[in-house]
Amino acid sequence: MKEKFDLVKLLNILKKNIKLLLILPAICLVVSAALTFFVMPDKYTASTQILVNMKKSSSDLAFQNVQSSLQSVNTYTEIIKSPRILDKVSREFDGQYSTAELNSFLK
Known part of the structure; x- marks a missing residue:
């Protein structure tokens, strides 16, 4: 049942x-x-940036040079804003500016 x-x-x-x-x-x-x-062991992460430059040749056109220079500006801006560089700059100023303050100066 x-x-x-x-x-x-x-x-x-x-x-x-x-x-x-x-x-x-x-x-x-x-x-x-x-x-x-x-x-459990701690897990750490790391990041890196690689800057690749093009080989200089005499046959480069002016337009290509301008184009690559414009792209390089964006790359250099990202590198400058990276925490690793900003920490180094902050240390060189004896901690007068924090990393966040330096980053805000660059915007």
Whole structure:
């Protein structure tokens, strides 16, 4: 025979096991936090920029030179605004300007 499972029975089961339903997720949270902070190694990221220059030749056209110079300006602007360069500039000014202030000067 099929037994009906009604809402009242379900609520009674949940009431009986409420402590278990609250404690188990809390224990899992504490264990996973402990593993994350104390056992797992830190992950670090790095970034780099590569500047590629075209070879100079006598057959370059003036238009191509202007075009590449305009593209180089954008590249140099990004390099100057990079945190690595701005940190170096900030150190040369003895910390008078923060990296964020220097970046705002360049906009």
